[in-house]
Amino acid sequence: MVAKTGSHYEVIVIGAGVAGIYQIKRLVDLGMNATVIEAASGLGGTWYSNRYPGARFDSESYTYGYSFSKELLDEWHWKEHFSAQPENLRYLNHVADKFDLRRHMQFNCRVEAAHFDEAENIWRLQINDGRTLTCRFLVMGLGLLSIPTLPRLEGMESFKGRSFHTFHWPHEKLDLSDKKVAIIGTGATGIQVIGEIADKVGHLTVFQRRPNWSAPLNNGPISEKEMAAIRADYDEIFATCARTPGGFVHEPDRRGFYEVPREERVALWDRLYRTPGFAIWLANFREIFMDEKANAEFSEYIADRIRQRVKDPKVAEKLIPKDHGFGVQRVPMETNYFEAYNRDNVELVDISETPLVRVTETGLRTSERDYDVDIIIYATGFDAITGAYDRIDIRGIGGQTLREKWKDGPSTYLGIFIHGFPNLIMPNGPQSGSASTNYPRGIETGVDWCTALLKHIRANGYVRAEATQEAEDQWTRHVNDMYAMMLMRRAKSWFTGYNSNVAGHEEGRFRPMIYNGGAPKYVRRINRVAGNDYEGVTFSGAAPVASAAS
Numbered sequence: 001m002v003a004k005t006g007s008h009y010e011v012i013v014i015g016a017g018v019a020g021i022y023q024i025k026r027l028v029d030l031g032m033n034a035t036v037i038e039a040a041s042g043l044g045g046t047w048y049s050n051r052y053p054g055a056r057f058d059s060e061s062y063t064y065g066y067s068f069s070k071e072l073l074d075e076w077h078w079k080e081h082f083s084a085q086p087e088n089l090r091y092l093n094h095v096a097d098k099f100d101l102r103r104h105m106q107f108n109c110r111v112e113a114a115h116f117d118e119a120e121n122i123w124r125l126q127i128n129d130g131r132t133l134t135c136r137f138l139v140m141g142l143g144l145l146s147i148p149t150l151p152r153l154e155g156m157e158s159f160k161g162r163s164f165h166t167f168h169w170p171h172e173k174l175d176l177s178d179k180k181v182a183i184i185g186t187g188a189t190g191i192q193v194i195g196e197i198a199d200k201v202g203h204l205t206v207f208q209r210r211p212n213w214s215a216p217l218n219n220g221p222i223s224e225k226e227m228a229a230i231r232a233d234y235d236e237i238f239a240t241c242a243r244t245p246g247g248f249v250h251e252p253d254r255r256g257f258y259e260v261p262r263e264e265r266v267a268l269w270d271r272l273y274r275t276p277g278f279a280i281w282l283a284n285f286r287e288i289f290m291d292e293k294a295n296a297e298f299s300e301y302i303a304d305r306i307r308q309r310v311k312d313p314k315v316a317e318k319l320i321p322k323d324h325g326f327g328v329q330r331v332p333m334e335t336n337y338f339e340a341y342n343r344d345n346v347e348l349v350d351i352s353e354t355p356l357v358r359v360t361e362t363g364l365r366t367s368e369r370d371y372d373v374d375i376i377i378y379a380t381g382f383d384a385i386t387g388a389y390d391r392i393d394i395r396g397i398g399g400q401t402l403r404e405k406w407k408d409g410p411s412t413y414l415g416i417f418i419h420g421f422p423n424l425i426m427p428n429g430p431q432s433g434s435a436s437t438n439y440p441r442g443i444e445t446g447v448d449w450c451t452a453l454l455k456h457i458r459a460n461g462y463v464r465a466e467a468t469q470e471a472e473d474q475w476t477r478h479v480n481d482m483y484a485m486m487l488m489r490r491a492k493s494w495f496t497g498y499n500s501n502v503a504g505h506e507e508g509r510f511r512p513m514i515y516n517g518g519a520p521k522y523v524r525r526i527n528r529v530a531g532n533d534y535e536g537v538t539f540s541g542a543a544p545v546a547s548a549a550s
């Protein structure tokens with residue numbers, strides 16, 4: 001058990017990303033004694049860490065920003081439709097400064113353990129700087145993509161050049177010109193990096209295990225005039241996001257796939273291919289997600305686009321996924337990605353044919369040959385959704401560890417509560433409405449809901465709130481059932497808990513990580529729960545929650 005010393009707060013929020021920033025704003029507004037504990041040296045989470053070239057939104061910038069403050073909406077000018085990391089980080093810092101939130105945040109503090117004290121109904125936190133902190137309620141803003149994973153390759157420490165995961169891209173400027181660079185991984189991040197650096201490096205070798213479907217982002221600048229029009233339209237933009245399943249501005253084409261003649265289907269796809277953002281994925285026919293034949297026809301359309309853009313037919317075929325259809329996992333959006341392979345200085349190595357054997361002092365060795373390089377970039381993704389939870393020693397009632405409880409995948413009530421772990425709430429946890437959607441829209445929903453819950457608890461003087469086992473079982477079953485309707489259940493992706501770089505998350509172990517019912521349905525459900533006196537949650541204690549930071 002974490003020792004009984006240190007400061008006490010009514011609420012501790014872990015994580016100063018998009019979720020933690022908004023959560024602390026709402027708590028401060030309520031006058032709650034709350035603090036944010038953040039492992040990094042600055043705020044911003046995803047946008048603080050991922051500084052690799054090409055890191056940018058795939059959400060339209062103006063649908064990604066917070067919607068809670070009209071003043072903020074009116075004063076911020078998004079410069080691009082899909083804004084890049086430096087601007088996104090500037091935005092989040094601007095928000096924190098505008099609302100004076102930084103003084104409620106503690107940086108360079110990693111929460112190593114969180115143990116629930118059943119006698120006192122409080123959480124005891126062990127921080128890596130040696131302190132212990134306590135709180136009545138623990139709010140998890142840990143991030144679902146905040147723990148990078150490296151490949152399990154021999155000899156990684158022996159490499160004499162520079163190597164890093166994209167999440168740890170150096171903060172100082174890195175000159176890649178004249179450098180021989182290797183990149184491992186062609187997921188969402190790899191695709192962004194490759195498109196951006198192909199014409200800036202001496203030589204680039206791309207090590208690809210499995211190709212991903214990808215389509216043009218079609219990014220562009222936002223002029224003053226266009227931004228003014230966006231500002232005038234914000235109410236409608238957010239209303240559209242609220243009614244679409246993905247929380248984006250793209251609404252599905254509600255016509256039946258088979259009722260529309262083939263030429264019209266292709267005409268729609270031609271238009272969507274030129275449309276910015278996720279339109280190609282989310283404004284498509286709904287059958288793409290559920291009907292194998294429809295999905296195969298559309299996947300072939302995209303495959304042809306790749307064949308048109310990549311000059312060498314053999315390379316083009318290697319870039320076309322054969323093991324899954326388009327859109328059954330979050331679609332990486334690209335800029336100049338396929339054209340990169342037409343360049344003389346870019347080489348594709350298919351490591352499904354010639355596997356990587358090890359890292360050497362001078363580069364990488366496949367089963368076929370050695371590749372000598374100056375820099376190795378690991379674009380090898382994240383221990384997604386539950387990784388940040390697994391990294392903390394979280395213990396609930398009877399000392400049960402969350403790691404053990406979730407070893408076969410998360411189980412939650414609404415993605416917000418975990419039975420056996422009272423007073424721990426997740427505004428955007430595993431199985432909540434966030435992960436499969438435009439995150440910040442889901443985050444605002446989750447934070448607002450959790451804030452109302454905390455208000456309710458405070459008004460009633462409760463000291464303990466916990467989901468029932470029955471409510472958790474029912475929700476987790478529901479999340480599971482949703483996958484049954486979707487083609488994504490067969491994809492090897494973080495939506496199904498697959499990651500070959502994480503022990504126990506290898507092939508064949510399906511985990512119901514995310515809620516697939518869509519944002520509107522999720523919002524209706526959590527609002528109904530709140531309206532029914534938080535059905536499925538038991539509250540206890542009537543003593544006023546009085547606490548002060550010592």
Ligand SMILES: Cc1cc2nc3c(=O)[nH]c(=O)nc-3n(C[C@H](O)[C@H](O)[C@H](O)COP(=O)(O)OP(=O)(O)OC[C@H]3O[C@@H](n4cnc5c(N)ncnc54)[C@H](O)[C@@H]3O)c2cc1C
Pocket residue numbers: 014015016017018019020037038039040044045046047050055056057058059064109110111112141142143144145146189388391392428437438439440
């Ligand atoms: C490269 C990239 C691009 C993305 N683009 C989009 C996009 O366009 N649209 C979209 O909707 N989503 C996108 N996402 C998803 C993105 O993660 C979310 O949009 C959003 O930033 C999540 O915010 P968050 O606050 O939940 O988590 P994060 O931003 O991940 O923040 C979590 C914070 O918690 C901290 N933390 C974790 N564990 C601990 C601990 N034990 N102790 C202390 N602190 C801890 C971390 O250091 C981190 O700062 C992208 C993700 C990546 C990686």
